[in-house]
Every structure is written in structure tokens, then in C-alpha cells.
Amino acid sequence: MTQPPRDVVTSVLGFARTLRHAGVAASPERVAVMLDAVAHLDVLDPVAVYWAGRLTLCGGPDDLDRYDAAFPAWFGGEVPRARASAPAVRPRVVRSAPLETGAGTPDGEEPDDLATRASGAEALRHRDVGELTAAERAQLRRLFALLAPAAPMRPSRRRRPAPHGSVHVGRTVRGALRSGGEVTRLVHHRARPRPRRVVLLVDVSGSMTPYADALLRFAHAAVRARPTSTEVFTIGTRLTRVTRELRLRDADRALAASGQAIPDWSGGTRIGEVLKAFLDRWGQRGTARGAVVVVCSDGWERGGAELLGEQMARLRRLAHAVVWVNPHKGRPGYEPLAAGMVAALPSVDAFVSGHSMAAFEELVDVIEHVPTPAAPPPRVPAQGRPLQEDRDAC
Amino acid sequence: MDQLTDPAAVAAALEATGYLPDEGLATAAYLALALHRPLFLEGEAGVGKTALAHALAEVTGRPLYRLQCYEGLEASSALYDWDFGRQLLHLRAAEAAGTATDAAELEAGLYDRRFLLARPLLQALEDSPAVLLIDEVDRADDEFEAFLLEVLSDFAITIPELGTVRAQTPPLVLLTSNRTREVHDALKRRCLYHWLEHPDFAREVAILRRRLPEVTETLARQVASATARLRELDLLKPPGVAEAMDWASALHALGARELDPDTAARTLGAVLKYREDGERVRAAGPGVLFGAG
Numbered sequence: 001m002t003q004p005p006r007d008v009v010t011s012v013l014g015f016a017r018t019l020r021h022a023g024v025a026a027s028p029e030r031v032a033v034m035l036d037a038v039a040h041l042d043v044l045d046p047v048a049v050y051w052a053g054r055l056t057l058c059g060g061p062d063d064l065d066r067y068d069a070a071f072p073a074w075f076g077g078e079v080p081r082a083r084a085s086a087p088a089v090r091p092r093v094v095r096s097a098p099l100e101t102g103a104g105t106p107d108g109e110e111p112d113d114l115a116t117r118a119s120g121a122e123a124l125r126h127r128d129v130g131e132l133t134a135a136e137r138a139q140l141r142r143l144f145a146l147l148a149p150a151a152p153m154r155p156s157r158r159r160r161p162a163p164h165g166s167v168h169v170g171r172t173v174r175g176a177l178r179s180g181g182e183v184t185r186l187v188h189h190r191a192r193p194r195p196r197r198v199v200l201l202v203d204v205s206g207s208m209t210p211y212a213d214a215l216l217r218f219a220h221a222a223v224r225a226r227p228t229s230t231e232v233f234t235i236g237t238r239l240t241r242v243t244r245e246l247r248l249r250d251a252d253r254a255l256a257a258s259g260q261a262i263p264d265w266s267g268g269t270r271i272g273e274v275l276k277a278f279l280d281r282w283g284q285r286g287t288a289r290g291a292v293v294v295v296c297s298d299g300w301e302r303g304g305a306e307l308l309g310e311q312m313a314r315l316r317r318l319a320h321a322v323v324w325v326n327p328h329k330g331r332p333g334y335e336p337l338a339a340g341m342v343a344a345l346p347s348v349d350a351f352v353s354g355h356s357m358a359a360f361e362e363l364v365d366v367i368e369h370v371p372t373p374a375a376p377p378p379r380v381p382a383q384g385r386p387l388q389e390d391r392d393a394c
Numbered sequence: 395m396d397q398l399t400d401p402a403a404v405a406a407a408l409e410a411t412g413y414l415p416d417e418g419l420a421t422a423a424y425l426a427l428a429l430h431r432p433l434f435l436e437g438e439a440g441v442g443k444t445a446l447a448h449a450l451a452e453v454t455g456r457p458l459y460r461l462q463c464y465e466g467l468e469a470s471s472a473l474y475d476w477d478f479g480r481q482l483l484h485l486r487a488a489e490a491a492g493t494a495t496d497a498a499e500l501e502a503g504l505y506d507r508r509f510l511l512a513r514p515l516l517q518a519l520e521d522s523p524a525v526l527l528i529d530e531v532d533r534a535d536d537e538f539e540a541f542l543l544e545v546l547s548d549f550a551i552t553i554p555e556l557g558t559v560r561a562q563t564p565p566l567v568l569l570t571s572n573r574t575r576e577v578h579d580a581l582k583r584r585c586l587y588h589w590l591e592h593p594d595f596a597r598e599v600a601i602l603r604r605r606l607p608e609v610t611e612t613l614a615r616q617v618a619s620a621t622a623r624l625r626e627l628d629l630l631k632p633p634g635v636a637e638a639m640d641w642a643s644a645l646h647a648l649g650a651r652e653l654d655p656d657t658a659a660r661t662l663g664a665v666l667k668y669r670e671d672g673e674r675v676r677a678a679g680p681g682v683l684f685g686a687g
Contacts, residue, residue: 029583033431037586040428041401041421048401051421055586059579061436064589157466158537170470173478177504181485284630286532286574314630314670 008043009035012053015074019057022066026057046075150368151195151226152292154320158192165190195229196320198222198367199288201278203297204262205236205269211327211355212265213255215296218360220246220254222367231287235274235297236264239281269300271340272307279314288318292370294363296325296354299341309343316347321370325363329353398427398453412604413442413449414597422588423450432546432567434582437590440634443570447527450566459565460527461514463534469541473551475511484509505555515545516559523563531581532571539581546584593635595622601635602642609642616653617642620683621665627682629671641665655680 012035016026034056041048050071058067161168171187200219204212212234219232223246234240245257259265275295279288293315301308316322324344328334330353336345345351350366353359398404404427405420415423423446426433435443451458461472481504488500510516518526528542545551546567550560569585571577593601595618602614609617617638625632633641644664650657659676666672675682 027583033429033586036429037425040425047417048421051401051418052425054418055422055425055588058587059582060576060587061573061589156535157464158468158535159466169478170476173476173482177481177485177501181482181489280630285572289574310670 005043008038011075012038015053015070016057018074019067019070022070024057024063024066024070025059030057030059049075150364151198151229152320152368152370153193154196154290155191156194158194159189160192162188162190164188195226197287197291198226198230199283199291199293199319200230200232201275201293201295201297202232202234203236203269203271203295204234204265204267205297205300206266207269207298207300208296208327209266211296214360215325215354216242216246216255216258217251218354218363220251223247224249231282231291233278233282234258234262234264235269235271235278236262236267237270237274238264239274239277240264241282268302269297270302271297271299272301272304272309272311275308275311275315279311279318283315283318288315290320292321292323292367293319294323294325294367295344296327297340298326298328299324299336299338299344301338301340301343305339305343308340309347312344312347316349321349322347323350323352323363323366323370324348325352325354327353327355327359330355330359398424400424404453407453408446408449411449411452413445414593414601414604415446416591416593416597419446419588419590422586425586426568427454427566429586430549430564432569432585434569434571434577434585434587435590436571436573436588438592438632438634439572440636441590441592442635443568443590444527444529447525447568447570450568451525454523454525454566456523456525456566457521458525458527459514459518459521460529462529463531463538465533465535467534467538470513472513472515472538472541473545474513474516474553476505476555477509477511481509507556510553510556515541516551518565518567519545519549519551519559519561522561522565524561524565526565526567528567528569530572531569532573532575532577536578539578542581543584546581592622592625592632595619598622598635598638602639605639606642606646609646610651612652613645613650614642616684617645620653620658623682624665624675627674627678629666629674630668631666631671633665637665637667653683655684658683 012031016031016034019026034053037052037056038049041052043049053071054064054067058064159165159168161171165188168187168189171189172183172185175185175187176183200215200222202212202215202219204216208215216232216234219230219242223230223232223243227247230243231241232243232246234242240262242258242261245261246254248254248257282288283293312322326336326341329336329351336342336351350370352363352366354363398407401417401421401424404424405415405417408415408420408423422433425431435446437443447458447460484504485500488503512520515526518524531539531542548560549564550558552558569581592598598618598621599614602609602618603611606614621633621638621641641661641664644661645653645657648657648661658680662672662675666675
């Protein structure tokens with residue numbers, strides 16, 4: 001391999017630095033590969049340099065946009081290939097997905113103050129957890145330190161040695177070869193259970209303000225218990241993935257970090273649209289497939305409820321089970337009357353409340369042993385009201 | 395192989411086989427060959443990730459080994475396995491013939507290459523140089539990625555009983571992913587990364603004409619433009635090039651020389667694979683497929 005000239009190396013290293021500032025993890029190893037790639041191409045051709053860098057320094061679709069922005073900033077000129085299909089293709093997976101601010105139709109049927117509080121305007125505010133009183137915080141900490149969310153399990157195709165089960169031919173014969181070809185002992189193996197993915201969708205809109213903090217703490221406890229098989233998104237006027245923030249060990253710091261990440265705290269709700277965004281960008285690709293999906297919301301929907309109903313049906317076809325947590329359900333005499341709630345309930349496997357410690361304990365139980373029509377629950381949760389309906393093609 | 399000395403040459407060679415790459419993809423394929431790095435391809439389903447491997451195998455004249463990934467894929471079905479039945483038989487035959495005198499020699503004979511069943515990864519290393527396609531790596535689980543690391547960085551497989559098998563010439567490796575799961579960084583770090591886009595209109599027409607020479611120019615243009623419109627409709631599954639080709643051949647099979655609203659409605663199932671998508675397009679009317687005109 002011919003070494004590229006010195007000024008090329010300097011230039012590429014500087015570009016890598018710019019790229020790292022832009023958020024692309026261009027590791028030294030990747031930069032070395034880029035230099036190697038440039039040496040195989042025409043150094044003076046900006047197009048060749050563009051592709052050499054893009055192919056070697058980027059690691060995912062999120063990186064590509066940042067790369068396309070950083071390339072002209074460093075090397076000057078235009079990005080050689082304008083994205084011909086930029087708006088046409090399905091949007092790439094992005095962490096915070098803005099939706100168009102459509103003027104929500106005023107819904108005359110929804111009475112009282114809650115409907116007025118759920119405003120369609122997006123409040124791009126940052127959440128300050130310092131607003132909680134010390135007593136409340138201490139209480140919440142105690143509450144969530146006691147929670148130990150256990151993951152629901154599913155059988156996997158990986159096997160492990162076991163006293164019973166199907167015969168592991170390889171190990172049995174290897175043993176037999178040691179004893180002169182005589183099979184003296186059968187070695188068995190059986191499927192190893194793996195944790196099923198749990199996806200939490202937490203409504204952080206205005207009408208959920210009193211509960212969102214507690215629900216996020218619950219989510220934090222769940223992420224801490226199973227960091228690789230739990231995903232958390234917040235829904236409001238946007239979809240925001242907060243899994244990464246919630247992986248921080250300390251609950252307060254994790255909540256502060258997710259508060260920073262959530263742009264639509266205490267804003268309006270468009271659950272249907274945001275749920276669609278979730279399913280398009282994450283759910284259908286695999287995040288929701290076979291998972292236990294927990295939607296935490298009061299069901300106050302600004303947009304039409306039909307979209308929410310459609311998307312809930314779609315979610316149920318993808319997910320193993322759908323749990324809806326509505327804090328208002330804990331109130332005496334609660335009836336699911338909100339338009340969104342009515343539209344969503346036919347696609348919900350378990351409908352539970354999430355307003356108190358007891359309710360959260362119950363929720364832990366429901367997530368672990370969620371009742372699905374296919375498999376009746378081993379034990380029915382104390383207050384959870386499993387809705388049993390026919391489930392179409394699952 | 396020798397004449398693939400720059401991206402343009404790779405592009406020309408691929409075009410000769412009927413695969414029409416854009417500039418980025420040609421550069422990616424060239425660098426994968428020149429740097430001996432695996433190429434990690436992501437993109438929507440049906441944009442030609444798997445087809446690229448077939449085309450590259452044809453261009454380079456190398457055999458193609460394909461490994462389809464799935465959850466629970468084990469080393470014994472991806473790398474190698476011992477042929478236990480034959481091993482036992484060999485042992486019994488040696489006993490019966492009375493040649494089983496030296497135990498150590500007999501045991502060494504049991505772990506001979508002829509009792510080893512090569513699976514795709516080992517086959518690709520032994521039959522060097524080869525093209526290795528590891529398809530839909532996102533469907534496999536984390537454990538399987540660990541098997542891949544040694545293969546992709548050293549192009550070698552270590553078999554405890556036999557030693558290390560190393561490829562004389564590193565195979566050209568293509569990994570594809572539909573992004574249903576985030577693949578581990580340790581794996582991605584060893585690869586070149588390329589995101590495949592849907593082709594633009596002109597390229598799609600060219601692909602249709604090339605792959606389906608029996609389809610008329612008019613039909614190819616109409617199918618390409620209707621497919622491009624469908625991709626803008628925010629469907630559950632926007633059609634890829636594969637669907638456009640299916641659609642064009644379905645239309646051709648019906649004897650259509652042009653796309654008209656009636657045949658389009660009847661053959662929509664070739665291009666849209668969700669009931670909701672089909673209903674949405676039917677509800678929007680033929681204007682969606684044919685533009686304003």
C-alpha cells in the first residue's frame with residue numbers, strides 16, 4: 001500500500017476531528033481505514049474522497065446526515081451527491097422525531113378542563129426535576145428502590161445443557177468416541193429462556209404532568225433491571241427515545257438527562273400520530289415485534305381518535321401483548337370515556353392503573369405475566385382487568 | 395478480477411452483469427475488494443442488497459457462499475460440524491478389521507478433515523477466493539456475532555481438534571441488514587458501511603429495462619414513475635426495486651403494453667404487500683399512480 005502524502009493525512013485527521021465534534025464516532029481505527037481507502041482512490045477527486053470517508057467513518061444512517069453536513073464544512077464545496085430522494089424515502093431512524101404541527105381540530109365532544117389543558121401547541125421546554133419538593137423526591141426514591149421489575153421470558157432457539165430434553169448429538173457422540181465408540185450416556189439439552197423485550201411508551205403531555213415523573217422513574221427501574229431488553233420512548237407531540245438517558249445508574253441523574261432530551265414536556269398530545277411515528281421508525285422494524293408494549297397515557301387525544309385506534313390495532317398485530325396504563329383508572333367511579341381511550345381499548349390485552357405504589361407493583365406483575373388470549377395467565381393480577389377478545393391473526 | 399482497478403471499472407463490470415450500481419455503491423464494492431474489508435449494507439428491503447452479492451460473484455468469477463441468518467444460528471450450522479455418524483463408523487470399522495492397535499493414532503484419525511462438514515463460512519475460506527454473503531445479520535442474535543468476529547478480521551477459523559483454517563485470499567464478504575436490530579459496534583468497526591437508497595427514476599427505468607427486456611420502454615417508465623409516487627405515500631412498506639420488477643413482470647404477463655388504471659388496480663398486489671396500503675392507494679384513486687395528468 002502506498003502511503004498518502006503528508007498533507008492528505010493532516011487534512012483527513014482534521015476532518016475526523018470535525019466529524020467527532022458533529023457527533024460521528026470516527027474512531028482512530030476507522031480513520032486509518034479511510035486513509036487506506038483514499039490511497040486506493042484519486043486523492044484529488046472530491047467525490048472519491050467523499051465516498052472514501054463516508055464508507056469508512058460512518059456506522060449507521062444517523063451518521064450519514066452529520067457526515068453530509070460536515071464534509072463541505074471541512075473540505076469546502078458541495079456534497080458531491082445531493083440526496084436525490086431526500087424527502088421521498090421513509091425517514092431514517094432519528095432519536096427525536098418532530099411531527100408537522102398540524103392545527104388540531106377542536107373536539108367539541110370532550111368536556112372539562114383536561115381537554116383544554118391538552119393543548120396542541122408544542123411546548124419546547126426542558127424539564128427541571130429540581131421542582132419537586134424534597135419530601136416528594138424522598139418518597140419517590142423509596143418507592144422505586146423497592147420495585148424490582150422482572151422481565152417476561154420467552155423460549156429462544158439457543159439451547160443449553162439440561163438433564164432432560166432432546167439429545168445433543170455432538171456431545172453424546174464425542175463422549176462415545178472417548179469410550180471406544182460405545183454410547184454410555186446421553187447428553188441432553190433444551191431451549192434456554194431469554195428475556196422478552198419490554199417497550200415503554202410514556203405520555204409526557206400536559207394532562208399527564210402529575211404522573212409522568214413517577215412513570216419515568218418506573219421506566220428507569222425497568223431499564224436498570226434489564227438494560228438490553230428494555231426500550232423507553234416518551235410521547236407527546238413528538239416521539240423521543242430516552243432509553244440511553246435512563247441507563248444512567250442514578251435515578252435523579254437519569255431523569256435529569258431524559259428531561260433534557262424531551263423537548264415536548266407538558267405540551268399537547270397527539271398519541272395517534274406519535275404512535276404511528278413509533279411504529280414506522282422503530283416498531284415495525286423489530287422493536288415492537290414479539291415485545292410486551294406498555295403505553296402509559298390517559299388517552300386524551302387531540303387529533304382524531306380513529307388514527308389512534310388504527311395504530312393500536314397495528315401495534316397489537318406486531319407485539320406479543322399490549323398493556324395500557326392509565327393513572328386515572330385508579331379513581332373511584334372511573335369509566336374509560338376519553339375518545340382516545342375508547343378507540344384504544346379493543347386492542348389492549350391488559351388495562352391497569354398506574355397512580356400509586358400498589359398500582360406500580362401490580363404493573364410489574366402484569367408485565368411479567370401479561371395475559372394474552374393465546375396463553376392464559378399463570379396467575380391473574382389482583383386488580384388488573386384482563387380484556388379477553390378474539391385476536392386476529394397473530 | 396485483475397481489471398477491477400478503480401470504481402468506474404467495477405461499475406462497468408457490474409453493469410455488464412445487469413446490476414446497475416450508483417457511484418457510491420461502485421466505490422464501496424471497489425474498496426471492499428481493494429482493502430479486503432467486509433462491506434456492511436443497510437437499506438430498505440428490496441433495494442438490491444442480496445442481488446449485489448450475486449452480481450459481484452459473477453463479476454469476479456468467484457463462487458458465492460450464502461449464509462442466511464436467523465435467531466439461534468449456531469456455530470455447527472454456520473462454521474463447521476463433525477460428521478459423528480462417520481466417525482463412529484470409522485471407529486467400528488477399525489475395530490472389526492483389527493487395525494485399532496495404537497489408540498493415539500486411531501483418535502487422531504477420527505478428527506481428520508474428511509470427517510469435518512464444512513458450513514458456509516468454512517466453505518468460503520477453503521474455496522478461496524470466494525464471495526461470502528451473510529444475509530440479514532440483524533436476524534441472528536448477539537452470540538452469533540461473536541462467531542463472526544474472528545472470521546471477518548482474520549479470515550480464519552480455529553478448529554480445536556484440527557488447527558486453524560485460513561483463506562489464501564480473503565473472501566469478498568458482504569453483510570446485509572434490514573435494521574431490525576442494532577448490530578454490535580465491534581462487528582461494524584471491521585466493515586465498510588453503505589446505506590443503499592432507492593434508485594432514482596432514470597436508474598430504475600434502466601434496471602427494469604435491463605432485467606426485464608421483454609417489458610416495453612413505455613411500461614417500464616410508467617411502472618418506475620408510479621413506484622416512485624407510491625414511495626412518497628407514507629405507506630407501511632414502500633415498494634423497493636424488487637417490487638417494481640415484480641409489478642412490471644406481472645403487467646407483462648397480463649399482456650399489458652402500458653399501465654392503465656384497470657390493470658394497475660388488478661396487479662397492485664405485486665407491488666403493495668399490506669391490505670392497508672392497497673386500500674389507501676385504491677381510495678386515493680388512479681391519480682396517485684399516474685400523477686396529475
